[in-house]
Amino acid sequence: MFGIETADEGEIRLHGRKINPRSTTEAVRLGLAYVPESRQTQGLVLTQSITRNLSLSVLNRLTNKLRLIVRKKERQLAESFISKLDIRPALADMQAGQLSGGNQQKVVIGKWLASSPKVLIIDEPTNGIDIGAKTEIHKLLRQLAESGMAIIMISSELPEILSACDRILVMRRGRMVGEFVNDGVTQVDIMNKALLGAPVSSLPEGGASA
């Protein structure tokens, strides 16, 4: 979906319009965002500063007429997200690698919020993060959802899914094997579908449209 690999089959529709991003650049332009599974190797450039990580997805928007990056704009962007997401320590020039797990994840999320995406795909949002930061991130995702952003969370932590998601889709070996609306669903229901469920013939018409 995010254009890292081109889709072999199937169809992606955003706001009813069919899209097939062939590159990550195109996906970002279409309003998609992707917080990858491994922060350290895929999400962040550890040896570069927080500022440079936060501005990475929107460099084109920080340039002046001469297409030169305006340092002031970049600094403002970084400072706004450092305060909004409460990234600690709030040192814009500190290397991303020196932050704690939770703060690193906030930087990655901040990077994508900067591009004001329509759909945020977030993979294992809180793995390897202390409990304090975990709840902060869930609160943040909840706020984003309420503000109208479609969030596709991929996680293997069932409690996290039950607490955060409105709709739950269960997949097994590349096939959808179950779908629930999250009111009163238990972990057991999900596990049953995951282990035994037969492939669902077709998804209801609504599909993944946000």
Place this chain on the structure above:
Amino acid sequence: MRFSLYEKVLLAVFLGLFGLFALTAPNFLSETNLKSMMVQMPELGLISLGMMVVILTSGIDLSITYISSLSGIAVAWGLVQGWPVPLAIAAGACTALLCGLFNGFFIARIGVSPIVLTLGSMLLFEGLALRVTKGGSISGFPESYYVIGGSSVGPIPLPMLFFIAAAIVTSVLLNRTVWGRSAYMLGSNPTAALYSGIPVRRVLIYVYLFSALMALIAAVIMTSRYNSGKVDYGSSYLLLSVAAVVLGGTSVRGGSGTVKGTVIGVCIFQILSSALNLYGLSPHIVNVMMGGILIVVLVANYLSEHIKHALHDIGRVLTGKASASS
């Protein structure tokens, strides 16, 4: 003009050496020597700029000097056909950009590792240059062409102005444009850059085109100064340019490196080679000392960083602050 700690150390080494050579090397400060240093430096400087941009994306371009000689031969061929100078240079530019595209295509699109690919393209470009000139040199240029390499504006030789201009342009491109920033970021972590929507392939192709362009400018200066085009012009700059770039603080692992550092690195090697020639040392000893200074600066840099960390830790212990989690 902010200088990092490493660049300050490098500047000190440069000034120290300059002072020493001014005192002891015969005629070092003479007008002719200063002028000839300023004429000799641009060729190595331009190739080093091209090499630096490639190295900071954690790549390397072994074929850069043969792109220079091949495009120089194209310019020479154009001139000998009687074409006007700008057209001949354009022919050289096309050749250089084609070579850059060749490197860029295999490295960026197919994903071949740069050191291996440019090892092959180095042989290919050298072979093409040999095939075209059969080893000989193409000469018989119009007088006007000599102006580029030979003339000077006041005390500064024209090639030096080209080099200064190229250094400024490179610095602006690297620090202030999206392409430059993307090159640094993908140099440190190509996956994270790709996952952030950076068009990694396009950025890399432009990097190898840029390096080919620097090679072309060096080629124009060389063919003009040497009044001919030949396959082995500048072939000795390859390893020296990598050494100058690394001496200048650019990390071979990618992601860091400044134009300032590279320019100082080139200056150090230039005054070193000129002064050692003035001392009348055997050229072999010059090679030994060039290698020596590279290793010594690397060791000094390691020690200073090591000492810095040690002092840092001691400082932390003394002030009783618990060190951060990382």
Place this chain on the structure above:
Amino acid sequence: MKWLNTKEGGIFLILIALSAVLAVRSPVFLTMENMIDMLKTNVVLAMMAIGMTLVIVIGGIDVSVGAMTALVSVLIGKWMVAFGYDLSVVLLMSVAGGAVLGAINGWLISKIRVHAIVVTLGTLSIYSGIAMYVTGGIWINNLPQAFIDFGRQNLFGIPMSGGTLAIPIQVLFLVLVAAATGYMLKHLRIGRMIYAVGGNPLSAERAGIRQDRVQLFVYTYMGFLSGLAAFVHTSIYRQVDPSAFTGFELQVIAAVVLGGANILGGSGSVTGTLLGVALLAVISNGLTLTHVPSFWHKVIIGLFIVTAVSFDIIQRKRRERRLAKIDVLQ
């Protein structure tokens, strides 16, 4: 023949195909005499490529190999002119001298954590500068006759139609080096550590493998083989030319890469490298035998490296994509 579809198998097939084409174009190519000549003229390249394999497998590189060989050959040349020839003494001095030069590389790379290409770049100009300065560029050509006779010996003759065909003694050195290094890489603990450090330095460190120790060993071993190569080369050409090896390191690296080793480290083998050396030898030998004018040789070898390497990457990517595909539940 499962082996044929491994990487080395692929290279072997290319080698066979190429030899077939050349054999058709020039009847002389497949003669035993030509094979032995090729073997003799590439023994030194093969020995150094075997050493370079270890360096590349741990993710490093060594561009000072040519300079090390030159300096050692100057060392033993001067020694023999002054003190005469004694096989064990000169042999020991070659490998010891080489090992010391290699250890200097290894120590610098492992201790001051600087990338190998930079350190060996520095030592390249230091070692070759010393070799040239010490001799003033003058060749050492009055080597003791005993040494020259040693170099001329043949292992055993193969009865052939046109008189016996002799395998030069230098080939023995190559066989020993290839066998020893191959065995070490496959069966000894150091071999497994080399692959571990090359494949994933982080996990190797966590598994308790001292990365700097392994690096020191690998670069010292490279020096050791460069020293031995100096001895073998001088025994073939019976003169010491201090500038005989300038630019030699790129050929050595090309051979290892053509042999399928991954330049980023982690994979590569002695057999693969030997095939890489054979490929280079066959191409340049074949080009002359089939009367291709000399101007084209570099173009063809350059193109061959580019296509071989790209083909290897495309294949590797296709394999990765196949592995990543989930077998969709039907």
Place this chain on the structure above:
Amino acid sequence: MTFALFLAACGSNNSAGGGQDNPAETAGSANTSSSGGDSAAGDKLTIAVVPKLVGIPYFNASEAGAVKAGEELGVNVIYTGPTQADAAQQVKVIEDLISKQVDAIAVAPNDAAALTPVLKKAKDAGILVMDWDTHADRSVVELSVNQIDNQMFGEHIIDRLVEHMGDSGEYAIVTGGLSASNLNTWIDFGQSYAKEKYPNLKLVTERIPSDEKQQVAYQKTLEILKAYPDLKGIAAYSTVAPLGAAQAVQEKGLQNTVAVVGTALPTDSGPFLEDGSLDVAVLWDPAKLGYLTVYLAKELLEGRAVTDGMDVPNVGKITVASDGITVVMGPPSDFTKDNYKDFDF
């Protein structure tokens, strides 16, 4: 930091001593027979002799001659050059010599056109500019010291080759570097001469490079011997190629079927001349050439003219062409099995 301080420290204490024995000067280094070349201080003339590159047998031998001349004639001789046959490096060496304000520069250009601009600069700086071993551009040199006449030499080699292989049959050419201009000149003169004089002499392929390395010449010759089974002769140019070619012929035992003729030094080619694998080594005494170059430079600097038929001590009679610039040391000498022992270079 440490490095710079160390150098500065040792530099300062010495400058007080008038800069004569500067620290970097290595005692007894072969190529500068005196300390610092600043002619202003010493009254002795300073003559710079620049070879194409340092480090190959031929130019080492000429260095010995030049340095000997310096000692005998009481002039400072600086013998320095690039470590690679690269015109760009050679221009740099000459520029530094100009800054040293030497009295004369004699250069063996890697490429005539490439050196013209810098030699013009030297001439304008009042430095006597000469070429030796290889021609530079006529417009910039006041004297051109040649060991032999290029055309005569090219033809001489072909004559020697025909003498040993007969005037018909196939032959090949092995050269040093493809971009070595004087080798190409001899080969081209030899080719045009062979076309008229020996029509049924057939060159099997274009000249084969050996990059100034014996093992490459050896490997290529082995291949040529197999690629062209009825090859009868090899002409090898550069002081390295004939040794490789002869070694190949020697090991294949083809001394009597394949004639090898080439430009090689007698000492190096001894073992090959001995058993006939190298039939004739054609060259001249590079030491004499080095000596002659320094001698003539001194003559011109002290205002004396260089005349035809002049007798130069331990060189012999030289001929000067009508243009008054081209000096030829004498006919090339052929080194064969019988006479190579009388030479020590």
